[in-house]
Amino acid sequence: EIVLTQSPGTLALSPGERVTLSCRASQSVISNYLAWYQQKPGQAPRLLIHGTSNRATGIPDRFSGSGSGTDFTLTISRLEPEDFAVYYCQQFGSGNSPRYSFGQGTKLEIK
Amino acid sequence: EVQLVESGGGLVKPGGSLRLSCVASGFSFSTYSMNWFRRVPGKGLDWVSSITWSGDEVYYADSVKGRFTNFRNNAKNSLYLQMDSLRAEDTAVYYCARLLNGYHEYWGQGTLVTVSS
Numbered sequence: 001e002i003v004l005t006q007s008p009g010t011l012a013l014s015p016g017e018r019v020t021l022s023c024r025a026s027q028s029v030i031s032n033y034l035a036w037y038q039q040k041p042g043q044a045p046r047l048l049i050h051g052t053s054n055r056a057t058g059i060p061d062r063f064s065g066s067g068s069g070t071d072f073t074l075t076i077s078r079l080e081p082e083d084f085a086v087y088y089c090q091q092f093g094s095g096n097s098p099r100y101s102f103g104q105g106t107k108l109e110i111k
Numbered sequence: 112e113v114q115l116v117e118s119g120g121g122l123v124k125p126g127g128s129l130r131l132s133c134v135a136s137g138f139s140f141s142t143y144s145m146n147w148f149r150r151v152p153g154k155g156l157d158w159v160s161s162i163t164w165s166g167d168e169v170y171y172a173d174s175v176k177g178r179f180t181n182f183r184n185n186a187k188n189s190l191y192l193q194m195d196s197l198r199a200e201d202t203a204v205y206y207c208a209r210l211l212n213g214y215h216e217y218w219g220q221g222t223l224v225t226v227s228s
Contacts, residue, residue, distance in 0.1 A: 033213035037156075044206055044218035045156065056216055088156055092213030100146065100158035100213075 002027050004089050006103035012111040015079050021106045023089035025070040033092035036065055036074045039105075040085045048087075049074060084108050113137040113217045115207050120222030127197050127226070133190040133207030133219055141185035144210040147192050149203035150221075157203075160192065161210070175201075197226045 003026040013019055023034075031052040037045040047056040049065035052072060062077040076083055089103045119131040133145070147159040160181040161170045169181050180193040190207050204223050208215035 035214040037215075039150075039156075044220055045208075045215070046218075047214060047216045050212070050214040050216075090156075090214070100148075100161075102156040102158075104155045 001099060002029060002091055002093055002101055004091060004101055004103035006087075006089060006106045008106060009104070010107045010109060012109045013079055014111045015081050017079050019076050019079060019108065021074045021087055023067075023072040023074070023103050025072070025091060028069050029072070029091045029093075031068055034065075034067070034072050035090045037088045037090060038083075038085045039088065045088065079108070081110070084110050113209070115209065115217055115219035117205065117207055117219040117222040120205065120224045122225045122227065123197055124228050125198060125226055128193070128195045129197065129224060131192040131194065131205055131207075131222055131224070133192075135188045135190070135209075138209070138217075140188040145183065145190050146208050146210050146215065147181060147190075148206045148208060149201075149224075150206070151200075151203045159205070162190070194224070197224075199226050202226045 005024045007022045034052045036049040038048055039045045048059050048063050052067055053065045064075045067073050086105045086107045088105050091101055093099045114136045115133055117133045123129050142164050144163045146161045148156055149159050150156050159172055159175055162181045162183055166183045178196045183190045202225050204221040206221045207219045209217040
């Protein structure tokens with residue numbers, strides 16, 4: 001089973017700043033199957049990025065994803081007040097049965 | 112508009128049972144595989160179970176295998192999660208989500224399951 005480790009765990013930033021979140025996998029991940037989600041308290045996760053770098057429908061272009069192999073990143077070019085939330089990376093692995101694993105999350109807080 | 116609406120959560124004693132439902136609308140439910148996930152309070156997201164569009168193939172996380180049953184009724188645009196032998200560690204918000212190419216663009220709002228005596 002692939003374990004995803006996100007860093008940092010918590011980050012305090014100000015609106016307008018640029019941020020890069022990291023997601024490191026214990027084994028190589030198929031790039032097509034690496035996604036990022038945003039979750040706010042009391043809400044369902046919201047898909048931001050799929051296939052490592054493809055923005056989901058309606059996601060602003062300040063969000064971008066990159067990476068390959070075991071190292072992936074989500075970058076927010078200029079933080080807006082609504083971007084302060086928890087971010088998760090997720091991968092899909094097949095094999096004998098499907099497996100979906102998430103990182104433990106990175107919490108973005110307002111400084 | 113795609114919508115997924117879960118229901119059926121609540122407070123149950125250890126060893127008890129609950130059945131969660133997820134009603135889909137706004138898309139052709141019978142052509143999509145679906146997943147259940149959960150978020151334990153204060154922790155991250157965990158995959159619970161997957162079911163193919165036909166319901167012929169179902170997969171479970173090791174933590175729920177043998178206790179949970181995932182099934183669907185395509186005629187009713189509905190997905191279900193029968194949860195038996197519930198444990199305190201099953202306490203979480205449960206979400207259904209539509210699967211496409213390994214990711215999930217649409218999620219329900221979640222339903223809280225609390226297992227406590």
